[in-house]
Amino acid sequence: MRLNWFFTLGIALFLQVTLLNFFPVLGVKPDLVLIFVVFNAFLRGSGHGAMVGFLGGLMEDLAVGSYIGMNALALMAAGYLVGIAESKLYKDSPFIVLVLVWLSAMFTQIFTYIMLSFMGVYISLGIALFRVALPSATYTAVLVLFLYRRFFRSNQEGLLYVRRI
Numbered sequence: 001m002r003l004n005w006f007f008t009l010g011i012a013l014f015l016q017v018t019l020l021n022f023f024p025v026l027g028v029k030p031d032l033v034l035i036f037v038v039f040n041a042f043l044r045g046s047g048h049g050a051m052v053g054f055l056g057g058l059m060e061d062l063a064v065g066s067y068i069g070m071n072a073l074a075l076m077a078a079g080y081l082v083g084i085a086e087s088k089l090y091k092d093s094p095f096i097v098l099v100l101v102w103l104s105a106m107f108t109q110i111f112t113y114i115m116l117s118f119m120g121v122y123i124s125l126g127i128a129l130f131r132v133a134l135p136s137a138t139y140t141a142v143l144v145l146f147l148y149r150r151f152f153r154s155n156q157e158g159l160l161y162v163r164r165i
Contacts (some may be wrong), residue, residue, distance in 0.1 A: 005040070009056050012036045017063050028136040030143050031105060033060050033071075037079045038101045039151050043091060046083025053079025070115050074108040081107070094148040098141050105137035 012032040020029040033056040041049020057072035064071075082100050089096050113128045 025139050026135040030140040038104050041079040041082035045086045046080045049079030049083035050076045074111040078104040097148050098144040101144050102137050102141035105140045109133035
């Protein structure tokens with residue numbers, strides 16, 4: 001079953017680095033890998049979310065090619081934090097997941113900004129927040145409305161279903 005998850009993660013990454021380059025909004029594109037990490041963390045818990053986040057972030061780092069490990073750390077932390085909410089929130093609502101994805105996207109953007117500043121890469125806070133983080137988080141969160149129900153159903157009875165023993 002884990003092969004299905006790895007394959008789905010690979011498709012999300014492939015679409016993110018190829019096809020979505022043709023659909024920017026305000027100069028940003030959505031983060032499909034983050035969406036996949038949040039969906040998994042929300043449905044499976046913090047351990048699984050951290051694992052999928054690290055794997056997805058590492059794949060993203062290797063595909064983009066700079067600052068290897070930064071996305072892995074950011075997505076692992078986001079997956080872990082979202083996974084904490086796994087047993088506390090209603091899982092069938094795409095609006096709850098939309099908020100979680102938006103918060104996670106903001107978290108990963110701010111985390112990345114802080115890590116870059118520690119490495120000596122200076123970016124204006126206003127530009128980072130208002131021209132990158134907010135539009136990217138919003139664009140990413142809007143896609144949840146189109147993707148979550150299918151993903152949720154697939155986890156319950158479809159391709160991504162894993163029987164717990």
